[in-house]
Amino acid sequence: MMRLSGEPAYFDLEVTVNGRPYRRTVTTHRRLLDFLREELLLTGTKESCGEGECGSCTVLMNGLAVNCCLVLAVEAQGAEIVTIEGLAQGGTLNAVQQAFMDCHAVQCGYCIPGMILAAGQLLESQPRPSRQEIESALVGNICRCTGYHKIVDAVEQAAGGGA
Amino acid sequence: MSYLGRSIKRVDGLGKVTGRTPYTPDLVLPGMVHAYPVFSNIPFGRITAIDLAAIKEAPGFIAIILAADIPGENQVGVIVHDQPLLADEVVRYVGDTIGLVVAETAAIAHALAELVQVKYEEYEPVLSMEAGRAGRGRLLHESNVACSHRSVRGDVEAGFSSSDLVVEGTFTTPHQEHFYLEPQSCLAIPEPEGGITIHGSLQCPYYVQRAVGGALGMSLARVRVVAAPLGGAFGGKEDVPSELCARAAVAAMLVGRPVKMVYDRRDDVQMTSKRHPFEMHYKVGVNRDGRLLAADVLLESNAGAYATLSSVVSYRAAIQALGPYRVENVRAISRAYYTNLPPSGAFRGFGAPQVCFGHERIMDHIAAELGIDPVELRLMNLIKPGDITSSGQRLDNCAGAEKTLTKARSTSGWLKRLPAGAGRYREGWGVATCLYGNGLGAAGWRMDGAGARLQLLRDGSLEVAYGLTDMGQGAITVVAQMSAEAVGVELSQVRVLPTDTANVPDSGPSVASRNVVLTGNAIRDAAEDLRKEMTSAAGQLLKCPPEQVEIEAGRVRDLQSGREIPLAELAEQMFVTNRSMGALGWWHAPPLDFDADRGQGEAYFAYSFAAQIARVKVDTVTGLVEVLKVWAAHDLGKAINVAGVEGQVEGAVSQAMGWALTEDLRMTDGRVDTVNFSTYLLPTFTDMAAVETIIIEEPEPLGPWGARGVGEPAIIPVAAAIANAVSDALGVPVDDLPITPEKVLALLDKADNGGLGTGTTAIGSHG
Numbered sequence: 001m002m003r004l005s006g007e008p009a010y011f012d013l014e015v016t017v018n019g020r021p022y023r024r025t026v027t028t029h030r031r032l033l034d035f036l037r038e039e040l041l042l043t044g045t046k047e048s049c050g051e052g053e054c055g056s057c058t059v060l061m062n063g064l065a066v067n068c069c070l071v072l073a074v075e076a077q078g079a080e081i082v083t084i085e086g087l088a089q090g091g092t093l094n095a096v097q098q099a100f101m102d103c104h105a106v107q108c109g110y111c112i113p114g115m116i117l118a119a120g121q122l123l124e125s126q127p128r129p130s131r132q133e134i135e136s137a138l139v140g141n142i143c144r145c146t147g148y149h150k151i152v153d154a155v156e157q158a159a160g161g162g163a
Numbered sequence: 164m165s166y167l168g169r170s171i172k173r174v175d176g177l178g179k180v181t182g183r184t185p186y187t188p189d190l191v192l193p194g195m196v197h198a199y200p201v202f203s204n205i206p207f208g209r210i211t212a213i214d215l216a217a218i219k220e221a222p223g224f225i226a227i228i229l230a231a232d233i234p235g236e237n238q239v240g241v242i243v244h245d246q247p248l249l250a251d252e253v254v255r256y257v258g259d260t261i262g263l264v265v266a267e268t269a270a271i272a273h274a275l276a277e278l279v280q281v282k283y284e285e286y287e288p289v290l291s292m293e294a295g296r297a298g299r300g301r302l303l304h305e306s307n308v309a310c311s312h313r314s315v316r317g318d319v320e321a322g323f324s325s326s327d328l329v330v331e332g333t334f335t336t337p338h339q340e341h342f343y344l345e346p347q348s349c350l351a352i353p354e355p356e357g358g359i360t361i362h363g364s365l366q367c368p369y370y371v372q373r374a375v376g377g378a379l380g381m382s383l384a385r386v387r388v389v390a391a392p393l394g395g396a397f398g399g400k401e402d403v404p405s406e407l408c409a410r411a412a413v414a415a416m417l418v419g420r421p422v423k424m425v426y427d428r429r430d431d432v433q434m435t436s437k438r439h440p441f442e443m444h445y446k447v448g449v450n451r452d453g454r455l456l457a458a459d460v461l462l463e464s465n466a467g468a469y470a471t472l473s474s475v476v477s478y479r480a481a482i483q484a485l486g487p488y489r490v491e492n493v494r495a496i497s498r499a500y501y502t503n504l505p506p507s508g509a510f511r512g513f514g515a516p517q518v519c520f521g522h523e524r525i526m527d528h529i530a531a532e533l534g535i536d537p538v539e540l541r542l543m544n545l546i547k548p549g550d551i552t553s554s555g556q557r558l559d560n561c562a563g564a565e566k567t568l569t570k571a572r573s574t575s576g577w578l579k580r581l582p583a584g585a586g587r588y589r590e591g592w593g594v595a596t597c598l599y600g601n602g603l604g605a606a607g608w609r610m611d612g613a614g615a616r617l618q619l620l621r622d623g624s625l626e627v628a629y630g631l632t633d634m635g636q637g638a639i640t641v642v643a644q645m646s647a648e649a650v651g652v653e654l655s656q657v658r659v660l661p662t663d664t665a666n667v668p669d670s671g672p673s674v675a676s677r678n679v680v681l682t683g684n685a686i687r688d689a690a691e692d693l694r695k696e697m698t699s700a701a702g703q704l705l706k707c708p709p710e711q712v713e714i715e716a717g718r719v720r721d722l723q724s725g726r727e728i729p730l731a732e733l734a735e736q737m738f739v740t741n742r743s744m745g746a747l748g749w750w751h752a753p754p755l756d757f758d759a760d761r762g763q764g765e766a767y768f769a770y771s772f773a774a775q776i777a778r779v780k781v782d783t784v785t786g787l788v789e790v791l792k793v794w795a796a797h798d799l800g801k802a803i804n805v806a807g808v809e810g811q812v813e814g815a816v817s818q819a820m821g822w823a824l825t826e827d828l829r830m831t832d833g834r835v836d837t838v839n840f841s842t843y844l845l846p847t848f849t850d851m852a853a854v855e856t857i858i859i860e861e862p863e864p865l866g867p868w869g870a871r872g873v874g875e876p877a878i879i880p881v882a883a884a885i886a887n888a889v890s891d892a893l894g895v896p897v898d899d900l901p902i903t904p905e906k907v908l909a910l911l912d913k914a915d916n917g918g919l920g921t922g923t924t925a926i927g928s929h930g
Contacts, residue, residue: 044182084182108635109179110394147813
């Protein structure tokens, strides 16, 4: 919650988001999640629990998947952030996005941006994961609709996509 | 049948994988302000003072809305008028809403809402169903009984007298929180001419329209409600959004600016509805072969602070108390009691998963007593075409009951299953069957209609509006498929509009697995009118009689000559010759002949059938239950979108696994202790069982293309099958959900101490 007493401290934040540099003054207690959603209007990043438990707000920070509800905007000083809006290039979906469509991995869709970013990071570090490795890697991303199987199918397809 | 019975990619998938789908919390409007509720932090009491001193001068504060600010009716109960929109006298649970703070930012609104000082005269709260049942002390409402239903036939006492064995059991199921990932949210926009438009995460736009109209004292024509893309609902966005939207609407009219409200997760869990906890007592008489002869069933549930949809849940529980079994002598009584806990409301299955746990556990108790294979016992008792259900309805289209069970048995390898063993890890198998009455049922059939509007555009593309909603289950995709099929356009040329009360007449709630049957039939109705115009115009163009014209997948053909024109040409011709290019379709459930006093007769217009088999592994050292696989056989008449059906079944298995094993909602003094994902444990990737979806297609005469819905049937038998499997693995009856490791270890201790299964069965002396 925001503080109601005392003067807020401000910080000049320089951050690259989806390849574009931004320079904004933010309060030091602003979450990266709110900075992305409210300042940059990148609303593809979702808030569900706000406590780092569900993975809905997953973004990539310097190539690592983070729950950005637990990251202060000031911590992103100088960082490269990638959100779901940064994946499709020139209207073409990336392999993970395409696989989620093809494999019927999406239902309500609220967990999907975080899921796709977390899966993308997994495939960066491990291009041919087993089903079990996919399940372990994505265990911090919760989905209430699908029962997960078709998401695992999608990540498998994306992994095999280059073959 | 080109677009039906296949796996079709979601038509709303692109926005969801690119992050561009505009969910309600994402919406931003010029001048928009934010609201947050002030809610009761005590379970029961009378408001004596509301102190606003701490907030009125705060920077960013705009307004506070209290009951006195409601221009219309301070009432939001959907069936029973027992729930104030904003509490002004008595608060009845922790989370009962007293006011809304409106501020420039969401963070300020939330912070200020917490600073409002409410003083109470506290009453002794009713904190358990037992206390609600006892009805002592101060009552929440006129009576402590929120509702009661019965379904009675035959002579139960005589049935027990002629039984060889009478088996009794008490079965309990807990609260379940929906935990849709998108929290409750809405945006209320005052219109310049005095009306209001609502965008929200809501399943039932017409419920919200009435609630907003009532609260504002405004004609419904001035209230427009649009269902934004929903980030999950599962019933949790059936009754609750009426509260949020009506409150936000009052605020928006007062401040004259768009008001957005998004609940924080912890408050969402505290304030919003849950699945009803049930305590069920079954007493069932059978002959020595295992034929069910009589059943006396008492179903008691915890309604929480307000009735909301308890009567619908209680009705369904009474009707479906004996599942898909023939029993001629039945007394099923269902009652819900008020307590000072969050209201129990709509949740996928509407009481059916609870009673399924009851009837399927008692079936396994009977099977164990008689030494009969659990599947055989069920096959012996399942209704067959022409039989009468336990609630007195003759069913001719129920072959799916037996087919789903025999198919689940053969596919799973049930007959080759091995005994549980005596080592650390023990495997068990469990089976469960269910039936599910489609639609709103006898109490609601007069309102059980829905519409669809089709509009052919000049280029031959098709715009479709419907009155029910896509909450993630895939309605929008099957609506597109059915529309393409019915009209004869290409699927890619169909666009389904967001659900909007301005588009089609009041189509009731998106519940009870209604979408496929009701919307599908409404689409066919509209398509019939539209196609009359299309074939007539095509006949003129092709110079052939209209009945000789075939329109399919965007091609228009004279069947005799083989001459073909593109649909775009036909559409343009229709436009320039002043033909009607739009049609409104409607479908209404047939009248139901039902005796409400006895709870007998035509309870629902159609039934779905399912049988599921679960295989589990129990670690007797840690008490952990692993669900290895669920075979789920569902008769859904006709699968419109096969991948969509699998998705519904897999998701339902996951949600029911949580209810069966890990979702342990705890409360202390009416306050939910498990308000987040780290304390209320939802299944994750690594917990999920393998699932094999088995589709049985016994055509439904009333369904479009023979189809029925599957969203709810999919969840009903899962927990019962798992509990039966754990009972099988341990050799101990498991009659209480969730089956946490602590409970498993306690059951094993009890078994070691010789307490195995006693007290749950009684051998009758008759026969």
